Amino acid sequence: xxxxxxxxxxxxxxxxxxxxxxxxxxxxxxxxxxxxxxxxxxxxxxxxxxxxxxxxxxxxxxxxxxxxxxxxxxxxxxxxxxxxxxxxxxxxxxxxxxxxxxxxxxxxxxxxxxxxxxxxxxxxxxxxxxxxxxxxxxxxxxxxxxxxxxxxxxxxxxxxxxxxxxxxxxxxxxxxxxxxxxxxxxxxxxxxxxxxxxxxxxxxxxxxxxxxxxxxxxxxxxxxxxxxxxxxxxxxxxxxxxxxxxxxxxxxxxxxxxxxxxxxxxxxxxxxxxxxxxxxxxxxxxxxxxxxxxxxxxxxxxxxxxxxxxxxxxxxxxxxxxxxxxxxxxxxxxxxxxxxxxxxxxxxxxxxxxxxxxxxxxxxxxxxxxxxxxxxxxxxxxxxxxxxxxxxxxxxxxxxxxxxxxxxxxxxxxxxxxxxxxxxxxxxxxxxxxxxxxxxxxxxxxxxxx
Ligand code: 4AD
Ligand code: MG
Numbered sequence: 463x464x465x466x467x468x469x470x471x472x473x474x475x476x477x478x479x480x481x482x483x484x485x486x487x488x489x490x491x492x493x494x495x496x497x498x499x500x501x502x503x504x505x506x507x508x509x510x511x512x513x514x515x516x517x518x519x520x521x522x523x524x525x526x527x528x529x530x531x532x533x534x535x536x537x538x539x540x541x542x543x544x545x546x547x548x549x550x551x552x553x554x555x556x557x558x559x560x561x562x563x564x565x566x567x568x569x570x571x572x573x574x575x576x577x578x579x580x581x582x583x584x585x586x587x588x589x590x591x592x593x594x595x596x597x598x599x600x601x602x603x604x605x606x607x608x609x610x611x612x613x614x615x616x617x618x619x620x621x622x623x624x625x626x627x628x629x630x631x632x633x634x635x636x637x638x639x640x641x642x643x644x645x646x647x648x649x650x651x652x653x654x655x656x657x658x659x660x661x662x663x664x665x666x667x668x669x670x671x672x673x674x675x676x677x678x679x680x681x682x683x684x685x686x687x688x689x690x691x692x693x694x695x696x697x698x699x700x701x702x703x704x705x706x707x708x709x710x711x712x713x714x715x716x717x718x719x720x721x722x723x724x725x726x727x728x729x730x731x732x733x734x735x736x737x738x739x740x741x742x743x744x745x746x747x748x749x750x751x752x753x754x755x756x757x758x759x760x761x762x763x764x765x766x767x768x769x770x771x772x773x774x775x776x777x778x779x780x781x782x783x784x785x786x787x788x789x790x791x792x793x794x795x796x797x798x799x800x801x802x803x804x805x806x807x808x809x810x811x812x813x814x815x816x817x818x819x820x821x822x823x824x825x826x827x828x829x830x831x832x833x834x835x836x837x838x839x840x841x842x843x844x845x846x847x848x849x850x851x852x853x854x855x856x857x858x859x860x861x862x863x864x865x866x867x868x869x870x871x872x873x874x875x876x877x878x879x880x881x882x883x884x885x886x887x888x889x890x891x892x893x894x895x896x897x898x899x900x901x902x903x904x905x906x907x908x909x910x911x912x
Contacts, residue, residue: 465506473550476541483511487533489573500529508596508729512552513537525558532564532571578899585903585911596730597892597900600723604888607722608675608696611715617671617698622658630657632811632856635681654679657881658697660866666699666877667869673698683907687896688833690885692905699879705824705841708878709801712828712837713754720750723891738893745831754801762802765795782809788834800829812852814840833890839880846870
């Protein structure tokens with residue numbers, strides 16, 4: 463078959479041609495003149511293709527009753543100029559085959575708009591809605607742009623383990639992994655990875671520039687609109703690099719991905735801006751062009767204190783930035799993406815490079831409007847003694863991370879990297895209110911479907 467996207471994009475060339483389309487019936491309208499209008503969607507774009515079914519034709523009368531919402535069809539017909547508004551062409555059906563019928567009485571997707579909460583209960587059918595279909599096409603486009611960006615810059619794609627013996631972030635938010643029949647399967651405690659960073663560092667210190675792009679898991683008990691228990695993270699890691707290089711990479715990366723999606727998913731972004739956020743395209747444009755604002759954590763705290771805002775958690779030096787603080791900084795102070803750097807060492811993980819002041823680390827969090835933190839990164843502590851000291855301060859067992867310490871013993875170099883949550887980026891790009899709509903099958907505390 464020909465994708466509907468192809469037919470609509472280059473409709474003038476298709477006029478008079480015979481095409482086959484494979485898709486699902488969205489709606490059917492019967493006119494008194496013995497004609498039915500069937501809207502078919504094939505998932506290749508938001509728009510449906512209108513098919514004209516003339517009841518006078520061979521067997522069409524009997525097929526009609528099966529042409530119901532949700533039925534899958536293969537239709538052959540001729541493309542012609544449409545007299546209807548809002549569509550350049552339509553297809554005059556010559557043959558119709560009902561591939562799979564769909565009982566309208568029990569089919570959960572009706573013509574009306576369904577809430578996202580309801581759609582999550584039918585996660586196997588929700589990709590057939592306009593919003594989820596459009597989000598997943600954007601997700602595809604982002605993923606491809608991620609690989610293109612790194613491949614064009616000489617980064618090697620490394621597959622880091624999903625089952626691991628480490629807890630990279632040291633927050634204890636890990637899922638245990640054991641075999642059903644044998645709890646001692648690996649001979650030591652193992653977890654689903656929270657981040658591929660530590661293993662990516664191993665490869666950066668051999669191949670120079672690498673990136674991971676894979677699933678990560680967090681057993682956080684956060685029921686928020688921006689947390690998932692399973693999400694995909696993109697983690698570049700560069701040897702011979704410092705925080706400044708890291709910031710520059712994050713900047714180029716966001717520019718590349720945002721502008722790629724803006725050119726490849728124009729139809730989808732128009733749709734999102736209409737439904738979720740009329741300022742969406744404007745906001746994306748600023749991210750595609752403008753450099754980040756960079757502030758130190760210490761400056762950010764003083765901006766928050768001076769703000770006169772009544773935060774639920776008042777900002778104090780030493781506290782973690784809360785969602786409300788992030789929003790204030792991106793939406794009220796800077797009106798664009800902000801990189802906050804040099805956080806207190808006490809609130810950041812063990813692997814970050816300690817600054818000369820002894821109180822802060824060479825960290826960066828990139829914040830954007832609407833979503834807050836989308837990137838977390840740092841320069842890594844590459845000095846053996848200081849890393850060991852950090853591990854002890856954080857109550858870790860250095861013996862369990864001997865391999866990681868070895869990297870600082872044998873040919874250590876300054877290196878840096880970051881992690882970007884794919885779903886947070888998609889949330890930012892589409893404006894969908896809840897992160898659960900950015901991943902095909904969301905997992906959150908109390909909910910896992912399929
Ligand atoms: O800030 P995080 O925890 O950083 C790391 O894991 C580092 N090891 C990354 C690195 O330097 N290589 O997570 C990085 C990003 C966040 O900025 C956020 O975008 C996303 O991962 N993220 C989540 N996304 C959805 N649901 C969650 N529960 C997330 N936790 C983090
Ligand atoms: Mg973080």
